[in-house]
Amino acid sequence: GTISDVPPQYSDRFEFEAMVKNTSKPIVIWNYTKEGLKDTMEMASAVVGGKENLLKRPFIAAYSEPISPLTGDRAATEKLLLAAEYGIPVIHTPCVQSGASAPVTLAGELVSANAENLSSLVMAQLKRKGVPFLMGGVITIMDMRDAQMSYGAPELSLALSGFTDIAHYYRVPTWGTAGCSDSKLPDEQAAVEATFSCLFSMFSGANLVHDVGYLESGKTGALEMIVMVDEILGYIKRIDRGIEVNEET
Template identity: 25%
Template sequence: MRRSTQRKHAAPDTAATAPRGPHSAASRPYDTIAPTEAERVVEAALTLLAEIGLRFDSGTEAEGLLTRAGCTIAPDGVVRMPAFVVRRALATVAKSVRLWDRDGTRAIDIDAHHTWFMPGMTCIKVFDEATGEPRPSTRADLATITRIADGLDNIDAVCVACKDVADSTLRGEIGEFLCMMENTTKPLEYLCEWTRSLEAAIEMAAALRGGHEKLSERPYFLHIVTPLPLYFAQSHIEQVILAARAGVPVSVGTLAIGGASTPITTAGTVVQCLATDFAGIVLGQAAREGAFCIGSTNPYFMEPETGGIGNLPQTMLGEQLICQVRRHLGLPSFTGLGGDARARRFGQDAVFEIATMMGQVFHTRPATCDYLGSLDQGITYSLHALLLCDEYAGMLRTLWAGTKIDEDALALDLLREIGLTGTVLGHEHTARHCRTNLWPSRYFGANTPVSTSEKADETLYQRIDRDLRQRLAAPGPEPLPADLHARLKAIHETHAVA
């Protein structure tokens, strides 16, 4: 069986990698449980897969692949995966991959040592720019969000932030991938309902790169597959196999809801999340050993009082726990929940949730944090929220940079020089270090309208809105070459035929 070419591109290359995102060795992620307990969680997930199993739709290629891998399949479609099969898959799966931009000149390292920020995903409404009221989203809205994200320094890749609700067809879904290609030069994340849409996306990306082999060598997008907890439908199976064989990085996971689709306890939900993740990894390795096919299910929890998704402390704890267990296995974590807010509008509630959840990202260190800008439990997209998330991402990166500890930084010689009655204000040491660990904030810090400054007395919303209006009026990225754009549109039309 052919090994994925992605493995040889996993080593860092500072000349090609964006100079941001790595976590400082002096700033460790937070472990919410002991290492022995993390291994106990892993063992529980392995036991679940071996003894209870999970369901795969019957009649797909997965049956042969999983059987040859050592799994057993019951007549009712329940698949049981022995621990040795899962452990083998965890050993062979690529644990890092390089995701390249549209031009193929810069890349981000998707691994357990970086966090990358992305907008989205798949909202079905946006806040109208003129009225401020929510309305169904369109392809034009996706283009606008993608173009704004392209110009934000701390947004590293772009995914399907909102859906083209008016064209909820195969044609519309494929058009969403083309829309992102047209409006950003950054790497992409993609997710879709139809396997035909993924086939079209792979064809477009291969046309961009100059061939399928070159796409495998320099992947342009990460594909997201969203099975239900412990259940892989036909389309999920097809997409995992297709992407793995094409050399397209795959993230397999969905949102579990503790108390509804999974146990109400934090550990119980995380076990089912991991079991779903592991099953996706086994399938990906059965399709192409060495492929980058990583599990990424997120634990959410029900609020017993309302029955809705929420329970912020338990959701944060679940995220901390599953990120720790994945780190324990050397695996990256995806779809960190930092930018996702339950608040219906961008206001005080949303700001609190975004600040709280993105603060958690500092500790949990997911590989991607890609719900930035999503409000109302992922229903409505807010560009104002996206700009605030970009701001917080810059703050996190300032924190991750750590601080230097040497003789010059400790500054004892400075104190010896000026004495106890001297001042550091006009000293050369202050001039050299005054921008160390500086967060160049657009909305806070020196830009906060305190009474001792000359800044206009604007609210946070007004400051963000003023910035947004300027960005909406700015030009987008360079357009695609005309001949390439024509080829991409032709691929779109060919695959859009039902």
């Protein structure tokens, strides 16, 4: 969701202001238009003392999406090219649903998602060679019962793990999805679905994972869900450390 107590056409700028005032962590920015993106990048430049400093050590990445299947609308493409021109990291990744905006088979869905990612990558590199770029997106199925995009289906974890392998084959970092659920509440269903997506993200080696805390097929966010996923990640990090075997143990 977006903030609602400011003029809607400027909500992206106000959101960035709130985030940059309250965290020292890197921020993924989003904007409705290229004008909004330009304003936000100028705000980020002011925070670090100028555009040159921002390019030396960018703390923002610009997010936008093509339209599946195989379409780049004008607004999204303009944002992609503007971010690349500035030289800040670009995340321009699709939301792909097998059976809706992509082939119904997971293999066919991955081919479609790969084509959309690669076309965006090529445009970014043509605009500014060497600009950092992340491949990935939300790659899942459409729930045929209610035509919703499933954030909790096993196919989401499976497809994203497969796409992570594809991106790493190209030696490109990935933008993944985990810690989310189709449940409307942070309940037992949410815990199970979030656990599997986080576990698969860890095993596949996803680089930057988003949508943590999402519920109701991406339509709701819950702070309680973020707390739950933080506990889940503690378990997964312990599993990832494995069993230490040496003379002392």
